Amino acid sequence: MSCSICTCSASNRTPFYCPTCARSHLYTLRYENARVLLEKESIGKEVEAAVAGNTGVQRRQQQQNANTNANNNTRQASRERNLKWDAQAAQTEQARSSDRIRAMRDCIETLRSDIEQRKAQIRHMKLQQKQRRSDAESANFQLSERRNAALASIQNGIKRTEHLWHSLHNKTAESRIFLCREAAFLYGLRQEVGKREGGRKSEKYYIGGVQIVDLRSLNGASPPQISTALSNISHLLILVSHYLSLRLPAEIILPHRNHAIPTIFTPAASYSSAQDNLSDVYHPYNHSKPGDTRKHRARPLSVEKTLPKLVKEEPATYALFIEGVSLLAWNVSWLCRTQGLNIGSDSWEDICNIGKNMWQLLVSPTTAQNANTTTTTRAISSRETVAVRQKNSNQQQPKTIIQRTKSFPMLGHYSHGTSHSFLGASEGVEFMKTWKLPTPAKIADKLKSALLGEMANAEWELLEEKEWDDLAEGGRDNDAANPASQGGNRRASLTAMTMTKSNSAETVDDISSAKPMRTSLTSTTTTTSNSNNTRPSGTSGWTKLKSKQPGT
Incomplete structure (x- = not known):
C-alpha cells in the first residue's frame, strides 16, 4: 500500500518522506504492543483465576472475552481503514500503470515504425550493394585487356601527336632554312676564291656588292666600305635571327628615325626596358617605349674616318667602335654555334672573319667538295631535305667539309620561339656548354691590341x-x-x-x-x-x- 501524499510504498527499507507514512508505520507497532499487553493481562488473569478458583476463572474468562471482542473490533476497524488505504493506493497505482502502459505503447509504435524504416533502408542498401557488385563484376570483366587497349590507344595518340609535332618542326626548320638562304641571296652574300702570289688561295666575301672586311684588316679599309659592310651584316643578322626565332646575346639596333647608323649593345645592357637617347627603335623581339632612357651606351657600327686617324683624334669613339664590331662578330659566331656550325678553332682570329662565318652558315652547300681546304664542320640532321641552291656554272664552287653527325643539330633546329628544341631548355643548355669561345671583352682587347700594333709598325x-x-x-x-x-x-x-x-x-x-x-x-x-x-x-x-x- 502506497501513501496518498508521497506515493511511496510502505516498506521498512525505504525512508519516510511525510508524517503520514511515519504514523502509518507506527500504528502497526502500537497495535502489536497493545495486543501483547492484553494477552499478557489475560494470561495473568487466567493464572489468578486458576489459583483463586472457578469463580475467578469465569470472571477472568468473561473479561478475557470482552477484551477479545474489543480487540477484534479494533482490529476490524484498523483492517477497514487499511483496506481503504489499499484501495486508494491500488487505484493510484492502476492509473500510473495505465499511463506507463500508454507511454510504452506509444514508444512501441514509434520503435516499430523505426524498425520498418530501417528494414526498408536495409533492403534498399542491399539492392544498391547488389547493383554495385554487378557493376563491379562488369567493370572487372576483361579489365586488363581493356586497360591495355586504352593505354595503347593513348600511347598511339601520343606517338601521332609527337610525329605531327616533329613533322611540323621539320617543316618549320625547312622554312627557316629557305628564308635565311633567300635573305642571304637577296643581300648578295657570296664568296670569291682567287689566288695570291705563291699559289695560295684567297677567299673574299661580299654582301651587297661590298667586300666584308676581316676585323684584323680594318686599318687598311676605307670608312664607307666598313660602314656599308657592317650595316648590311647587321640588317641580314637581324633578319636571320628573326627567321630563326633567336634572340642574339648582344642587341642590335637598326637605323631608324633620328638614329641613322646601326648600333649594338653589350649583353648586359641588351633587351632592357629602356633605351638611351633612342626613339622609335625597331627590333623584332623588343618593342621599347620611345621616351625611355638607357644607362648603358650603345656601340656604333659605323665610322666616318679611317681607324688610324680615328684612334688619334677620337680614342673614345675608336674604343667603342672596336667593342661594337667585336660584339657583332661574337653575335655571328654565337648564331653559327646555335645552328650547329662549329668554327674550326675557338680562337678570336676565326671569330673576326665575319664574312666567312656568315657565308658558311647561310650559303655553304650541303655536300663536301674537298676535305683538305678547311676545318669547318657543319652538322646537318638526317631529316634535312632542303634543296641546295644551284650556282651558276661560271662561278667557282666553294670547298668546305660537310659531315653528317648526330651530335649537332641542323640549321633552324634550336630556337627561342618554339617549345620543340627550345634553346633555353636543358638540351639546349647542354649543347651550348661545349662552346669555349672567349668573351666579347677579351675579343675586343685582342683585336684592339692587334690593330694598334699594326698601326705602330706601319711607319x-x-x-x-x-x-x-x-x-x-x-x-x-x-x-x-x-x-x-x-x-x-x-x-x-x-x-x-x-x-x-x-x-x-x-x-x-x-x-x-x-x-x-x-x-x-x-x-x-x-x-x-x-x-x-x-x-x-x-x-x-x-x-x-x-x-x-x-x-x-
Missing part, C-alpha cells in the same frame, strides 16, 4: 725595286745640280713616294688584295741586294716615313 714600309731605281736616278740628277741639297731631296722623294703608294692603296675596293705593309727581313734583304749596284750609298729597302699624315 716602316717596303719600297719596290722600280721605285728605288727611279729614286736613284732622280738623286743623281739632283746631286749634279745641287750637291748641298742631296740628302734632303732624297728623303723628301722617299716620303712623297711612300705616301702616294699608301694613299692609292686606300682608294681601291679590294683592300685585302693589296700587298702587306710589313714583310720579313729576309725578303727585304733579297730585294735590296739585287739593286745595290745602282742605288746610292746609305740607302736600303726599308725607309721610315718622315711625317705620316693622319688617315694614310
Whole structure:
C-alpha cells in the first residue's frame, strides 16, 4: 500500500518522506504492543483465576472475552481503514500503470515504425550493394585487356601527336632554312676564291656588292666600305635571327628615325626596358617605349674616318667602335654555334672573319667538295631535305667539309620561339656548354691590341725595286745640280713616294688584295741586294716615313 501524499510504498527499507507514512508505520507497532499487553493481562488473569478458583476463572474468562471482542473490533476497524488505504493506493497505482502502459505503447509504435524504416533502408542498401557488385563484376570483366587497349590507344595518340609535332618542326626548320638562304641571296652574300702570289688561295666575301672586311684588316679599309659592310651584316643578322626565332646575346639596333647608323649593345645592357637617347627603335623581339632612357651606351657600327686617324683624334669613339664590331662578330659566331656550325678553332682570329662565318652558315652547300681546304664542320640532321641552291656554272664552287653527325643539330633546329628544341631548355643548355669561345671583352682587347700594333709598325714600309731605281736616278740628277741639297731631296722623294703608294692603296675596293705593309727581313734583304749596284750609298729597302699624315 502506497501513501496518498508521497506515493511511496510502505516498506521498512525505504525512508519516510511525510508524517503520514511515519504514523502509518507506527500504528502497526502500537497495535502489536497493545495486543501483547492484553494477552499478557489475560494470561495473568487466567493464572489468578486458576489459583483463586472457578469463580475467578469465569470472571477472568468473561473479561478475557470482552477484551477479545474489543480487540477484534479494533482490529476490524484498523483492517477497514487499511483496506481503504489499499484501495486508494491500488487505484493510484492502476492509473500510473495505465499511463506507463500508454507511454510504452506509444514508444512501441514509434520503435516499430523505426524498425520498418530501417528494414526498408536495409533492403534498399542491399539492392544498391547488389547493383554495385554487378557493376563491379562488369567493370572487372576483361579489365586488363581493356586497360591495355586504352593505354595503347593513348600511347598511339601520343606517338601521332609527337610525329605531327616533329613533322611540323621539320617543316618549320625547312622554312627557316629557305628564308635565311633567300635573305642571304637577296643581300648578295657570296664568296670569291682567287689566288695570291705563291699559289695560295684567297677567299673574299661580299654582301651587297661590298667586300666584308676581316676585323684584323680594318686599318687598311676605307670608312664607307666598313660602314656599308657592317650595316648590311647587321640588317641580314637581324633578319636571320628573326627567321630563326633567336634572340642574339648582344642587341642590335637598326637605323631608324633620328638614329641613322646601326648600333649594338653589350649583353648586359641588351633587351632592357629602356633605351638611351633612342626613339622609335625597331627590333623584332623588343618593342621599347620611345621616351625611355638607357644607362648603358650603345656601340656604333659605323665610322666616318679611317681607324688610324680615328684612334688619334677620337680614342673614345675608336674604343667603342672596336667593342661594337667585336660584339657583332661574337653575335655571328654565337648564331653559327646555335645552328650547329662549329668554327674550326675557338680562337678570336676565326671569330673576326665575319664574312666567312656568315657565308658558311647561310650559303655553304650541303655536300663536301674537298676535305683538305678547311676545318669547318657543319652538322646537318638526317631529316634535312632542303634543296641546295644551284650556282651558276661560271662561278667557282666553294670547298668546305660537310659531315653528317648526330651530335649537332641542323640549321633552324634550336630556337627561342618554339617549345620543340627550345634553346633555353636543358638540351639546349647542354649543347651550348661545349662552346669555349672567349668573351666579347677579351675579343675586343685582342683585336684592339692587334690593330694598334699594326698601326705602330706601319711607319716602316717596303719600297719596290722600280721605285728605288727611279729614286736613284732622280738623286743623281739632283746631286749634279745641287750637291748641298742631296740628302734632303732624297728623303723628301722617299716620303712623297711612300705616301702616294699608301694613299692609292686606300682608294681601291679590294683592300685585302693589296700587298702587306710589313714583310720579313729576309725578303727585304733579297730585294735590296739585287739593286745595290745602282742605288746610292746609305740607302736600303726599308725607309721610315718622315711625317705620316693622319688617315694614310
